[in-house]
Amino acid sequence: MRSILRIGWLRGGIEIKQFVRQRESVVFTLLFPVMLLFIFGSVFKDKIAPGVTFSQYFVAGMIASGLVNTGFQQLAITIPMERDFGTLKRLRGTPMSPISYFIGKVIVVTVSMLVQVALLLAFGTLLFGLNLPASAALWLRFIWLVVLGSICSTILGIAFSSVPKSGRGASAVVSPIVIVLQFFSGVFFLFSSLPKWMQDFASFFPLRWLTLGMRSVFLPDSFATKETGHSWQTNTTVLVLLAWIVVGTVVSARTFKWSDR
Amino acid sequence: MSAAIEVKGLRKVYPDKKNGDKIAVDGIDLRVELGEIFAILGPNGAGKTTTVEILEGYRDRDSGEVQVLGVDPGNLENQDLTWRNRIGIVLQSTEDAADLTVAETVHHFSYYYTNPKDADQVIAAVGLADKRNAKIRTLSGGQRRRLDVALGIIGSPEILFLDEPTTGFDPEARRAFWELILQLQNEGTTILLTTHYLDEAEALANRVAVINNGKIIEVSTPGNLGGRNNAKARISWIEDGVRQEIFTDNPTLEVSKLATKFAGEIPELTVTRPTLEEIYLSMINVEAN
Numbered sequence: 410m411r412s413i414l415r416i417g418w419l420r421g422g423i424e425i426k427q428f429v430r431q432r433e434s435v436v437f438t439l440l441f442p443v444m445l446l447f448i449f450g451s452v453f454k455d456k457i458a459p460g461v462t463f464s465q466y467f468v469a470g471m472i473a474s475g476l477v478n479t480g481f482q483q484l485a486i487t488i489p490m491e492r493d494f495g496t497l498k499r500l501r502g503t504p505m506s507p508i509s510y511f512i513g514k515v516i517v518v519t520v521s522m523l524v525q526v527a528l529l530l531a532f533g534t535l536l537f538g539l540n541l542p543a544s545a546a547l548w549l550r551f552i553w554l555v556v557l558g559s560i561c562s563t564i565l566g567i568a569f570s571s572v573p574k575s576g577r578g579a580s581a582v583v584s585p586i587v588i589v590l591q592f593f594s595g596v597f598f599l600f601s602s603l604p605k606w607m608q609d610f611a612s613f614f615p616l617r618w619l620t621l622g623m624r625s626v627f628l629p630d631s632f633a634t635k636e637t638g639h640s641w642q643t644n645t646t647v648l649v650l651l652a653w654i655v656v657g658t659v660v661s662a663r664t665f666k667w668s669d670r
Numbered sequence: 671m672s673a674a675i676e677v678k679g680l681r682k683v684y685p686d687k688k689n690g691d692k693i694a695v696d697g698i699d700l701r702v703e704l705g706e707i708f709a710i711l712g713p714n715g716a717g718k719t720t721t722v723e724i725l726e727g728y729r730d731r732d733s734g735e736v737q738v739l740g741v742d743p744g745n746l747e748n749q750d751l752t753w754r755n756r757i758g759i760v761l762q763s764t765e766d767a768a769d770l771t772v773a774e775t776v777h778h779f780s781y782y783y784t785n786p787k788d789a790d791q792v793i794a795a796v797g798l799a800d801k802r803n804a805k806i807r808t809l810s811g812g813q814r815r816r817l818d819v820a821l822g823i824i825g826s827p828e829i830l831f832l833d834e835p836t837t838g839f840d841p842e843a844r845r846a847f848w849e850l851i852l853q854l855q856n857e858g859t860t861i862l863l864t865t866h867y868l869d870e871a872e873a874l875a876n877r878v879a880v881i882n883n884g885k886i887i888e889v890s891t892p893g894n895l896g897g898r899n900n901a902k903a904r905i906s907w908i909e910d911g912v913r914q915e916i917f918t919d920n921p922t923l924e925v926s927k928l929a930t931k932f933a934g935e936i937p938e939l940t941v942t943r944p945t946l947e948e949i950y951l952s953m954i955n956v957e958a959n
Contacts, residue, residue: 501728668728
């Protein structure tokens with residue numbers, strides 16, 4: 410049997426080709442967050458703390474959101490479409506290992522995620538006063554946040570892919586969830602200014618912790634006192650992300666379907 | 671001789687609390703020999719696709735024994751991928767990978783198999799050579815179907831499953847497809863085909879099974895199905911401006927009598943045997959009543 414890894418690598422190439430040839434995926438997954446960055450970053454330029462503008466706060470949150478867009482949103486929409494179109498059923502009828510299929514998905518998520526983060530970092534620093542991490546320790550934190558956040562986002566996207574009843578309806582189910590979570594998690598508004606119930610609700614989900622983590626990388630340390638917990642709560646962030654990775658893996662393994670019947 | 675496919679007492683029920691359970695497959699026995707082209711005929715909802723999907727390992731069954739290439743497709747365990755390496759599947763309709771080209775898709779699928787055919791040869795064999803760099807979304811329905819067939823045969827399968835493969839083909843493409851299937855048989859491939867087209871079954875199949883309401887009505891060669899080989903020939907001609915017809919076991923004798931009677935040309939003479947389609951429709955109708 411051909412190597413599972415080699416076929417996974419080849420599937421990654423096929424997935425990327427399909428991704429870049431679909432205008433809607435390029436626009437919605439990659440460009441939409443950049444557009445939001447321009448709109449919100451241009452409108453809300455007020456200082457929210459000494460040395461911190463809302464634009465900086467917002468860009469940090471958008472980078473966290475970017476991980477949700479390229480992982481969760483992309484997979485939770487495209488996998489149901491592939492199920493509807495019979496792509497998954499056809500693949501299941503070949504000697505391709507399911508592991509290779511998921512390797513391909515991880516590759517396309519990784520590539521689009523790297524492009525997304527690079528775009529947001531570039532525009533954030535050039536136009537909206539985002540400061541790149543100042544120390545090696547902060548860069549390291551940024552990297553593990555991206556890695557852990559992407560893994561979590563990818564696995565939850567695969568887990569959620571069994572929820573939409575049809576490929577056509579998938580984006581109508583998935584996009585509102587992402588947008589609501591973005592609002593509740595303090596991407597568009599200061600998290601500390603949101604109603605308590607909204608904060609409590611958002612705290613169950615990874616995005617709220619990813620945005621907090623990204624702020625701990627991109628905002629001055631002094632800003633931690635303005636957060637709801639009066640600190641960056643790095644340990645809680647790691648625990649919540651790990652917990653969702655476990656939940657997502659168990660749910661995926663139990664519910665993933667190769668055809669709709 | 672060992673069989674390519676062996677099925678005994680296959681049963682599949684789809685639970686339905688509202689309308690009562692639907693018995694899709696109700697005790698089917700089948701044996702397909704290695705190297706054979708075997709066609710399953712039956713109306714929509716007869717249980718054809720359910721049966722084939724159980725054989726392909728897509729569906730669970732409720733009871734019965736199934737062996738495909740000596741492996742139980744309902745219990746593949748660790749043999750899953752090695753078994754799938756030996757079979758080829760052409761599903762009913764698919765509309766996937768629309769943004770890839772024909773060549774990209776066929777080449778990519780060839781990497782899944784340990785003994786693939788040459789991708790460019792397969793593309794040419796299904797008649798898509800001039801479309802090899804076309805995006806799949808630009809193909810016509812018939813061209814897409816031929817791509818489906820290309821992906822089914824790329825792995826040099828020992829058994830090829832074809833579920834209504836020529837739906838949407840024009841007559842010329844259908845003939846070309848039949849040539850391709852017969853060539854695969856010459857190379858030793860066993861083929862299980864479901865079809866609505868009686869002419870297709872007649873042109874390709876060594877044996878046909880007629881299924882209705884989840885049961886097999888008859889398994890036979892296309893020529894012998896429903897006693898077709900013993901059916902009386904119908905002789906028809908015009909006499910005194912009126913069409914006459916007789917049914918006989920001795921058409922040659924009757925025709926020579928007529929030739930003597932008319933002293934030469936018999937007006938508008940036809941001698942026919944029932945077509946496979948007529949036999950099939952009578953079998954399905956008898957079953958329905």
